[in-house]
Amino acid sequence: MKADIVFKYFNSLTETQKQRFLRLEDLYQDWNQKINVVSRKDIDELYLRHVLHSLGIAKVQQFNEGAAILDVGTGGGFPGIPLAILFPETQFTLVDAIGKKIKVVQEVIDALKLDNVTAHHSRVEELHGRFDFIVSRAVAAMPTFVRWTKGKIKKDSAHERKNGILYLKGGNLDEELRGYTNVQLFELSGYFDHPFFDTKKVVYLPQKFKG
Numbered sequence: 552m553k554a555d556i557v558f559k560y561f562n563s564l565t566e567t568q569k570q571r572f573l574r575l576e577d578l579y580q581d582w583n584q585k586i587n588v589v590s591r592k593d594i595d596e597l598y599l600r601h602v603l604h605s606l607g608i609a610k611v612q613q614f615n616e617g618a619a620i621l622d623v624g625t626g627g628g629f630p631g632i633p634l635a636i637l638f639p640e641t642q643f644t645l646v647d648a649i650g651k652k653i654k655v656v657q658e659v660i661d662a663l664k665l666d667n668v669t670a671h672h673s674r675v676e677e678l679h680g681r682f683d684f685i686v687s688r689a690v691a692a693m694p695t696f697v698r699w700t701k702g703k704i705k706k707d708s709a710h711e712r713k714n715g716i717l718y719l720k721g722g723n724l725d726e727e728l729r730g731y732t733n734v735q736l737f738e739l740s741g742y743f744d745h746p747f748f749d750t751k752k753v754v755y756l757p758q759k760f761k762g
C-alpha cells in the first residue's frame with residue numbers, strides 16, 4: 552500500500568485520518584486526468600513527494616486546536632490538504648491564483664468532508680485576514696514571498712514558537728536566505744529516511760514586528 556510510507560512516520564492516526572489519506576490516491580489520479588494539477592511523474596509517487604513532504608511541516612510544528620493556517624499557492628492542495636487531514640481541529644485557508652487548481656482543491660475538500668478547510672481563488676496579496684502560520688511550497692523566493700504575505704500574520708502567538716512562515720524548500724538556500732538573520736532550517740532527512748528528502752528542508756521565518 553503506497554500510503555504506508557505516511558503511516559510509518561505518523562503512526563498514531565485515527566481511522567478517519569487513515570481513510571482520508573488512503574482516498575487521496577484515487578482522488579488525485581482522477582482529477583489529474585481532467586486537470587493536470589500534479590506533474591505526471593509525481594502522481595505515481597504521490598504519498599512520498601506530495602503527502603509525506605507536506606507533512607514534514609508537522610514534524611517541525613504541531614498546530615493547535617483553533618489556530619489559523621494559510622497555505623499560499625496551494626496548487627492541487629500541497630501542503631495544505633495533508634496538514635488539514637493531520638490537524639482536523641485547526642482551520643486551514645488554501646489560496647491559489649489559478650481557478651482550475653482551486654476547483655480541484657475544492658473537490659478534494661468536499662470528497663473528504665474536510666470541514667476545517669476553505670479554498671480561495673485569489674492572489675495572496677488580495678486576500679484578507681491574519682493567520683498564526685503561513686505554509687507553502689514551490690511558490691516564490693523568500694524575499695518575494697515575504698512581501699506578498701506582509702501583514703497577514705497575527706502578532707500574538709498561540710503556540711510556543713513565534714508565529715511566522717514555514718516554507719518547504721530544497722537545495723542550497725544560502726543566497727536566497729542571505730539577510731534573514733532570524734531564519735531557522737530544519738532538515739527533513741532528520742525525520743524521514745528516504746533519498747528524496749536528502750536536500751529538503753523546512754525553512755522557518757518568525758514574524759518580525761516593529762516596536
Ligand SMILES: C[S@@+](CC[C@H](N)C(=O)[O-])C[C@H]1O[C@@H](n2cnc3c(N)ncnc32)[C@H](O)[C@@H]1O
Pocket residue numbers: 623624625626627628629630646647648649652673674675676687688689690699
Ligand atoms: C509550482 S506551483 C506549487 C503548488 C503547490 N504548492 C505544490 O507544492 O504542489 C505554484 C503555485 O503558486 C501559485 N501562485 C503563484 N503566485 C501566487 C500568488 N501571488 N498568490 C496565489 N497563488 C500564487 C500558482 O498559481 C501555482 O499554482
